[in-house]
Amino acid sequence: MSKTADEYKQEGNTAFVAKDYQKAIDAFTKAIEVSETPNHVLYSNRSAAYTSSKQYEQALSDADECIKINPSWAKGYTRKGAALQGLHKYEEAEQCYNETLKIDPNNAIAKDSLAQIVSAQQSASRGFPGGFPGDMGLGELFKDPNLMEKLRRDPKVAELMNDQDFVAKINSYGNNPQALTNDMMTDPRIMQLFGALLGLNQPEEAASASSQPDSKNEEEPKREEPKKEAEPEAMEVDEEEQEQDTARIEADKAKAEGNKAYKARQFDEAISHYNQAWETFKDITYLNNRSAAEYEKGDYETCIKTLTEAVENARELRTDYKIVAKSFARMGNAYAKLDDLKKAIEYYQKSLTEHRTPDILSKLRKAEKDLKQQEAEAYLSPEKAEEARLEGKEYFTKADWPNAVKSYTEMIKRAPDDARGYSNRAAALAKLMSFPDAISDCNKAIEKDPSFIRAYLRKATCQIAVKEFAGAIETLDLARERDDGKNGNEINQLYAKASAQRFQPAEGNETPEETYARAMKDPEVAKIMQDPVMVSILQQAQNDPAALQEHMKNPEVFRKIQTLIAAGIIRTGTR
Incomplete structure (x- = not known):
């Protein structure tokens, strides 16, 4: 089983304390490699190990990475200052130590390191001929x-x-x-x-004077020896970090026990272990795990409280945004279980703001759809629907078509399965010359109640109005099939109207050729004239008109012949 980042980190700390810096570097490197998210402490610790082994360039690189991950952490600048000090870049090192003190004014390491640099500079400049080393006078x-x-x-x-x-x-x-x-x-x-x-x-006269007897009682001033510059001190892992490492290891052990209990569906035991982990070390992953056990247990309200605590602590603990997204997502799941879809949608959206995933997006879309359906169902009321129908009828009688449409729309919302609402609204829409919408409402009415003849008649009327004569005839044929005989006259009247207007010439007089060309523009006529059976019947009728009467005993042939007569393709003696 592979080790965790925390386990490798602990190995590195132990090696560092033992001054086995290369082993510490190797352990911290492995910790960085297996860490799920960039960890500034790991880079800081490896920088300290590099500094202690005098690998200052690598120490500087790690210190820069540490600062990049967490620019508000004082120790990152201390690590960088130590690396720069080792590279003899003293001015830059001073800037880093001063940056440390801006964040942490009482940082002892930064103060001591600054004192080392200043002391070395002052010692070097005191008593050196020609001034501080590096002046040309010293070269002489x-x-x-x-x-x-x-x-x-x-x-x-x-x-x-x-x-x-x-x-x-x-x-x-x-x-x-x-x-x-x-x-x-x-x-x-x-x-x-x-x-x-x-x-x-020393000047020669000064050396002579010092050897004279009368000067024996004078105390010769002691020459101050230049101080050796101190190496950057070994940047040890502080006790607080070591305590945190120990606490996390203990917390992870408790979490592991909680995971075992969770998989065994022993949720109370799992919750107890996750609580212990959270109390030992503050990481909201432990709270997320606890909420998962509470969710599976069916204690959704407690689950939400736990996740709220997790989110509230997340910013302070600088928790990864993906983990925060999981907290919000589970809150959405819990609210969905409580049938509070508005809250579920709110927290799914928050989760997607932190980290967008297809799974949560799908849950959001489903929750939005379910909420819409839920709100529509909550609006249903047969009593309110009847009130809206009577109100719409009153407006229709007064020729107030727009308000009639509004009332019938309200009726549909209150009773979406009542075909009358769609049919009545179609009648009002037709008065407003909105025939396509009226036809659509008639189709919905027929879908709700296929035996509702009034919807067929209103649809055929609208189709005639928009010159869809073939469609109107087809609608009337369907109405005739379903009619119980009470609406026969109205069906026949509309049928005759549709048939008469279907092939009505634009001008009063047409030649047979013009009639044929116009009729062939009708899709149904064109289809009949391309039917081999009908072509054979028509050819036979030219030689034997009595044969046509025999063929018309077939209802389908009769209907087609009537269509051709209406179109003017077949001319009767009375035409």
Whole structure:
């Protein structure tokens, strides 16, 4: 089983305390690799390990990453200052330590590190000929041809002069004083060398005077030795972090026990373990887990309270937005279980604001659809529907068509399965010349009640009005099939009207050719004239008119012949 980021982190801390810095670096690297989200503490700890092993460039890179993740964390700037100090970039290091103190004015490490830098600079500038190392005047000191001989006779540095590499380094300073500036910060022998140089450069008269008997009672002023610059201190993991690591490990153990109980559907036990985890270490994942157990237990209101606590703590704990999204999503689920769809929609939307996922988007759409249906069902009332119908009838009688439409619309909302509402609204819409909408309402009325003949008649009337004669005839045929005989006259009248207007010529007189061309524009006529059976019957009728009468005994043939007669394709003697 692979280790968690916290377990690798604990290994790194242990190795760091034991001063096994490479092992600490390796452990922190693994922790960073397996961490679900970028963790500033892990980069901070690895930066400290790099600094302690004098790998300052890597330490600086990790410190920058730490600051990027959490720019308000004072320790990140301390880590960066230590790395810069190790790289001898003292001005930048000072800026970082000062940045630390802006966030944490009592930070002891930043104060001590600033004091180290200032002390080293002051010590170096006091008593150094030519000023602070790096000045050209100091370079002249190393051009003295007798310098090496003087140093070999000085007991303070005589032993150092046996190191040929060190001698070569000293000889190079005459031409490259800047190298001296760099070396003095890293090589303690350079500071020892300066002590000797300061003694060698005393004026001769001062040296003579110091050997006279009358000066024995005078106390010679003590020369202040330049202080060796301190290395950046090992940036140890503080006790508070170690305590947090221990607390998280204990909390994760409790969470693991809670997960086992959850999978076994022992929800009360799981809740107890998740509570223990939350009380041990503040991470809202433990609250989310507890809410999941409460949800499965059916305690939706408690689940919502737990998730509210999680969200309230999330910002302060800098919780990942995806985890916050899960909190909001489960709140939406809980409200949906409580049949509070408005609240469910609200929290699904909040979840999607934090992190958009297809699953929650689908739940939002379903909740919105269910709420719409729920509101429509809550609006149903047969009594209110009847009131709206009578109100619409009154408006219709007064020829107030717009208000009639409104009243019948209200009737439909109150009783959507009553075909009369759609049929009555179609009648009012037809008066307003809104025939397509009227036809649509008639179709809905027929769908609700296929035996409602009034809806067929109103539909056919609207179809005739928009010159859909074939459609009107088809509608009337359907009405005739379903009629019980009470509406036969009205059906026949509309049928005759549709048939008469269907093929009515634009002008009074037409030639047979013009009649044929106009009739063939009608889809039904064109279809009949392309039917091989009808073509054969018509050809036979030209030679034997009596045969046509025989064929017309077939109802389908009769209907087609009547259509052709109405279209003028077949002319009768009375036409």
